[in-house]
Amino acid sequence: MKPFRAVFQIIDNNNCPLYESEDIFTLTQKSLSFPEGKESCLILVRELTQLLFQLLEENGEPDFVKKYTCSGCTGLIKFQQVQGEEKTLQGSEESLLSEKEQKLFDKIRNYALLKAIPAKHLKKSISCFKGKIVREKSLLITKGQLNEHLYILLSGEVMVEDGEVPISRLGEGELCGEMSYFGDSIASTSVRALEETRVLAISGKDFGKLIKKSDAVQMHMARLLAERLSRANSRRASDFGSSMQGKLNEMAPAELLQVFHMHQKTGVLSLELPRGNAKVSFLEGSIVVANYAGKSGQDAVFAILVEREGVYNFTSGLPDREMQQSAIGDFMMLLMEGVKRGDEG
Template identity: 35%
Template sequence: MSFSEAIFKVVDVFGCPYYKKRDEFKISGNALLLEHNKGSKFISTAIIDLPSNRRECRILIAELTKILVEHERVDRIPDRIISCGECHSEIRLEHKKGASIALVEDIKQHSTDVTTIASLLSNFSIFRTLDEVSLRDFVSLLRLRKYTRNECIISKGEPGRNLYIILSGLVNVVDEDGISITKLRNGEVFGEMSLISGDPVGATIKVVEPTTVLFIRGQDFLKVLNRFPPLQMYFAKLLSRRLAKSNILISKEFSSGMTGTLAQMPPVELFQTLNYNLKTGTLRLNLSKGPASVMFRGGAVVQAKYGRKRGKSAFFAILSEKTGRFHFEPGLPEQELAMPELGMFMELLMEGLRRVDERVEV
């Protein structure tokens, strides 16, 4: 069975207190009139995903629902522009049929067999970490989207929304000056850095040639990592490789000690860089609630302190901090060198990020 969404993007705002330009509304479901011998019944399964951290405007929700009722299914909604101006302000939304999204069952035009699709995807490096049963489960969470040449999939500075896997095509990773950093092809992944760190997207991804991607929504990403432990190691290696490339100079400076701010390099990146480069020493931090420290031995975390907290609880608390200063001191005394690890590094990191994410949701 296929399933699709229609995306309406805000293209103009005139005094609206709720929404901003480029906000997106996603509509899914059906609106059907069923006739039988006892009469007719109207059934609507409309689901409207609002832009994150935005209030709901019931007038606009009603307008979007009316469009679904008019066309019965989201895949029948044509290209169109709608306006909402019932409260002495106005926004204009644009819908392009080419932006419709389908579940991964639609990758193969005539196949609705998840097992078959899982087999087709098993050669991608991200999926090789999963056994057959886990792969089928993970595939059921994926969605598919197609982009045309010169489209931007994500833009630098935006909040991270999805994890993307390139199914076919070619994209360019460009910096704020439009200079190409690298190109990504079939099977490669992007979007994970901002989802894990919580920071804005660090680069723009622009389509070079028609590209089809699989994606999973950001709000489900950390839950997926917890559900499929083998993916934790995959992303640990992926993040480490990317951090190694972007922080070569930083890594060299760590060898002799380095000072910086969490605005420049948040805790998740600091920890990843020290882990990947197998550093031994103490990361000292001056944070909102006082001094903190994390000890590394060969990249593994052996101790953490923050206020009255020790061990894992201190590590998790430091991970949630957004502002402060840090300094790395190479080397550890013999007694610290003999301390056991607090746990597997990636498991610590994922558990900490999950806790941060839960606090934000509350």
């Protein structure tokens, strides 16, 4: 009988406490090998042992398409069989960093935003980060102007401000310019250095590629956006009377929809967009109706999120028939799916 050997690689990682995406496990008739330096998960040992019996019984060709999911603990992984030696070497290969890059990696590795990204991915992308020094009282980001980068603070402090209204103070390890990740390039607030400040800049496009395989970081970004918008929009609460209007180049669709969600508004958001008129109906902050460019429901929301030009008007109140509608989906999940589709497009 031919010796059995199967190599599995993690293809999706949702808060697993032990392993990272692209980690490799090797299963034979007699042993189970874990990634070097990693602990053995007893849950995974049990499940791969059961899988071994199943594969031995089938005694067929390897299935490199089928995906397997662990039963989970505080986290969850998905893995699939890959072709042996070549993929194993590829998966274990470490990115070689210069001395300067290694120092930068060691400094930023445990920042809240980056620690959930597998070390291999972060090392491969370290060259995408560019250092910048911002002088005291200088603007890093200017409201209403083009901004295509996220900035991670290495030292110093900055103030996020809307005109003369201070919104939040940020320090080492924190992020600003996050809307560039969500596809928007026009800054809705300014960021001013309170002292000489060192930052790392990375384009929204490169950052999207970096975190593409990390659901945990994507959710961190969604929560960060929600918290930032909540603080910023509390300053704008007085504008929320019976109506609100403006231009999308001053407030991106992702931020605009979040405004009405965070304030649990009930009413109709009407938009004049490049591909025609759009409508989004909110019931206590949840989207219950959406129409745009011949699409409806979630697909219409996704289409609206990628637009950058147009005007909008919000009017309080809904028709009786829409007051009975259910939400078309969880708001934050809609937002994140829209971001993913925008990246893929």
